Amino acid sequence: MKLISLQELAQYSDQYIAISQDNTKVFASNNNLETLQKELEKQHIEGLAIHYIPPIDTVLSPVCL
Amino acid sequence: MPVIKFDYFAYPHIKNKKLVAIYRPIIAIRVSAKHKIYPNTIECVVDSGADFNLLPATIGEHLGLDIKKGEKVTHMGIGNIRIEAYKHNVSLYVGRRKVTTEAHFSYHQKIPLLGRDGFFKYFKTITFNEKQLLLSLEY
Numbered sequence: 001m002k003l004i005s006l007q008e009l010a011q012y013s014d015q016y017i018a019i020s021q022d023n024t025k026v027f028a029s030n031n032n033l034e035t036l037q038k039e040l041e042k043q044h045i046e047g048l049a050i051h052y053i054p055p056i057d058t059v060l061s062p063v064c065l
Numbered sequence: 066m067p068v069i070k071f072d073y074f075a076y077p078h079i080k081n082k083k084l085v086a087i088y089r090p091i092i093a094i095r096v097s098a099k100h101k102i103y104p105n106t107i108e109c110v111v112d113s114g115a116d117f118n119l120l121p122a123t124i125g126e127h128l129g130l131d132i133k134k135g136e137k138v139t140h141m142g143i144g145n146i147r148i149e150a151y152k153h154n155v156s157l158y159v160g161r162r163k164v165t166t167e168a169h170f171s172y173h174q175k176i177p178l179l180g181r182d183g184f185f186k187y188f189k190t191i192t193f194n195e196k197q198l199l200l201s202l203e204y
């Protein structure tokens with residue numbers, strides 16, 4: 001199966017996504033993690049990978065002291 | 066010694082008006098607390114500049130933690146911005162490796178981070194291979 005493309009991931013800028021473990025399919029997305037969690041629970045879906053896709057017009061400097 | 070390896074993850078980024086990939090060292094963890102396990106893996110940035118683990122508060126709430134009952138910790142990041150977080154005991158699972166540690170949960174943090182005192186110190190070596198875009202955890 002085809003891995004999710006960069007172009008497709010870019011659509012989820014500044015959102016959380018729930019993606020299959022093999023990185024081929026996004027099952028749900030939301031900019032609010034709690035809302036995403038509830039959506040997955042409603043659909044009885046578990047075992048996915050939760051990613052936060054940072055805004056694509058920024059870079060990360062997540063130093064956290 | 067056992068070694069767990071993760072390919073860096075390619076994130077979309079706009080550079081010079083073009084869509085390019087930024088590769089980041091990300092690992093998938095399972096989190097548990099209070100005999101409850103989060104039902105999905107959480108993809109965390111492995112942050113050598115972070116002292117402690119920092120996770121979105123929603124994850125802790127989903128595990129049944131009363132977030133603000135944890136010890137309050139102030140985190141400072143770039144731009145001297147400070148955010149409040151709350152410390153709780155958790156177990157993190159990376160592959161077959163279980164790490165009993167602490168995580169700080171914050172309502173102001175979106176990106177899950179794994180830091181040196183809360184995560185790195187439980188491994189013998191953590192290697193960032195920038196040529197192969199590969200992260201290795203030896204324990």
